[in-house]
Amino acid sequence: MKKRRHRKKNWEKLDNTAVLFPAIASEETTNVYRISVNLTEEVDAELLQKALDMVLPGFDAFNVCMQKGIFWYYFETNNKPAPKVVKEHDFPCRYIEPYSNNNYLFRITYYRKRINLEVFHVLADGMGGINFLREVTYQYLRLKYPEIAAVKKNRLSEHTSLNTEDSYVKNYKKGHAKGYETKRAVEVKGEKLSRGELGVMHGYMSVQQVKQAAKKYDTSINEYFVIVFMYSVYVEYLKRMRSDKPIVCAVPVNLRPFFDSMTTRNFFVMVSAVFKPEKDEYSFEEIADIVKKSLRGQITKEHLEDLFSYNVSNQKNILLRSIPFFIKKIAMKLVYLSSAKANTSTVTNIGNIKIDEEYAPFIKSFHAMISISTGQNIKGAICSYNDTMVFTFTSILRDTAIQRGFFRKLVEDGVDISIESNGVYYD
Numbered sequence: 006m007k008k009r010r011h012r013k014k015n016w017e018k019l020d021n022t023a024v025l026f027p028a029i030a031s032e033e034t035t036n037v038y039r040i041s042v043n044l045t046e047e048v049d050a051e052l053l054q055k056a057l058d059m060v061l062p063g064f065d066a067f068n069v070c071m072q073k074g075i076f077w078y079y080f081e082t083n084n085k086p087a088p089k090v091v092k093e094h095d096f097p098c099r100y101i102e103p104y105s106n107n108n109y110l111f112r113i114t115y116y117r118k119r120i121n122l123e124v125f126h127v128l129a130d131g132m133g134g135i136n137f138l139r140e141v142t143y144q145y146l147r148l149k150y151p152e153i154a155a156v157k158k159n160r161l162s163e164h165t166s167l168n169t170e171d172s173y174v175k176n177y178k179k180g181h182a183k184g185y186e187t188k189r190a191v192e193v194k195g196e197k198l199s200r201g202e203l204g205v206m207h208g209y210m211s212v213q214q215v216k217q218a219a220k221k222y223d224t225s226i227n228e229y230f231v232i233v234f235m236y237s238v239y240v241e242y243l244k245r246m247r248s249d250k251p252i253v254c255a256v257p258v259n260l261r262p263f264f265d266s267m268t269t270r271n272f273f274v275m276v277s278a279v280f281k282p283e284k285d286e287y288s289f290e291e292i293a294d295i296v297k298k299s300l301r302g303q304i305t306k307e308h309l310e311d312l313f314s315y316n317v318s319n320q321k322n323i324l325l326r327s328i329p330f331f332i333k334k335i336a337m338k339l340v341y342l343s344s345a346k347a348n349t350s351t352v353t354n355i356g357n358i359k360i361d362e363e364y365a366p367f368i369k370s371f372h373a374m375i376s377i378s379t380g381q382n383i384k385g386a387i388c389s390y391n392d393t394m395v396f397t398f399t400s401i402l403r404d405t406a407i408q409r410g411f412f413r414k415l416v417e418d419g420v421d422i423s424i425e426s427n428g429v430y431y432d
Contacts, residue, residue: 017069017080019127021173021317022271026127027071027078028337032201035100035376036126040134040355040388041119042142043369048115049149054090056144057113060137061087063161066129066169066269067137070108075329078127083108090114093121096203097427098376098399101125113141118369120145126271131355131373132259133269136165139360146367153363162361172266177317178310187343190253192380193242193350196403198429205427206398206408207372210420212357212389218418222293227354227387230396231256231278232296234352234385236289237410239282251281255351255381256300260313263306274312276303277348289414346380354387374399383407405430 026036061068069080085107093114101110101123110125122138129137140161147154198204219229235252239245257273266272279299280292358371372395373386383400398408412422
């Protein structure tokens with residue numbers, strides 16, 4: 006494990022997806038996600054800080070600050086001390102203010118037995134976040150339990166990648182058309198929580214029970230959750246009525262398996278599950294068939310390549326590259342606002358989290374959540390560990406009918422659910 010020392014300041018371009026996030030980030034649209042690990046014992050804050058101090062210098066993807074150039078933002082090695090680990094005292098996924106955070110673009114907090122990593126999406130996607138949180142947790146456990154340290158020593162797990170390549174640029178192909186839609190989708194509206202509040206609701210369930218439920222409809226687990234989410238919007242929000250706008254769910258797709266990448270930076274694209282209620286009544290099975298076809302037609306290597314290659318080609322365009330950043334920022338905001346309202350929501354699955362066996366007795370579960378964004382007042386995030394799967398809703402709406410409808414449908418399909426929330430709905 007590397008010790009912190011003053012290092013030469015190296016610089017690196019933002020990856021192709023990351024260039025958008027600084028242009029649109031605000032207190033309302035934070036572009037911050039959270040991954041949390043729940044331990045079997047209360048967190049020792051001092052040891053957690055020490056673990057972060059020890060691990061951070063080895064992670065080039067996180068050990069950076071962001072600087073503004075004439076044409077683009079860029080990363081530079083951050084030689085300041087690691088951000089201070091603090092007890093959680095505010096709502097999740099808040100905007101990360103670099104100047105009050107030693108210029109780092111992530112934060113680590115704790116509460117009782119839980120360690121939270123919150124990441125500004127400019128740094129990394131879920132895989133990069135898992136990599137980093139897992140190594141900080143491993144180091145924390147080695148410090149707390151000498152018997153683990155004796156076996157594992159202070160070194161990174163062999164399953165941890167430190168690769169920081171821009172896999173978008175490495176894999177893009179020339180000459181692809183625009184891959185995203187700008188037609189407006191159904192927007193879930195209603196009375197909102199107080200400014201700055203975020204409602205969180207976790208549903209804990211068995212992976213095996215979810216697999217059985219998904220099998221009934223010939224779907225993958227990810228497809229099943231997206232279908233149930235869209236069905237809940239249709240039933241609880243549209244009240245089964247027709248709509249001149251579609252329900253559209255953005256689904257991030259991890260590109261690493263398709264392009265043999267191990268990068269810890271962003272490497273995903275969004276596909277859209279689309280269902281437009283054009284008649285008076287749809288069964289769940291009908292919606293399942295529509296959404297399955299919508300997703301499966303998009304998740305091919307060729308189509309995914311088209312989606313990110315269009316964006317990379319813009320970034321490589323000499324004329325566009327020469328435009329000053331303040332003009333690019335305005336243009337990117339306009340494009341974002343146009344495309345953002347083409348989605349009702351986002352459901353992301355960061356997958357099954359693997360843990361080295363020596364640490365497993367001290368780790369109980371994980372969960373993930375994502376911040377809300379323009380036009381998307383409710384979102385979902387999924388992760389699993391061993392046989393425990395967690396679906397987490399984040400929402401700024403006071404009404405919880407969609408969440409209740411979602412979990413009710415899972416129960417109808419034979420999935421036992423344990424619900425936990427952050428209490429904002431009980432004020």
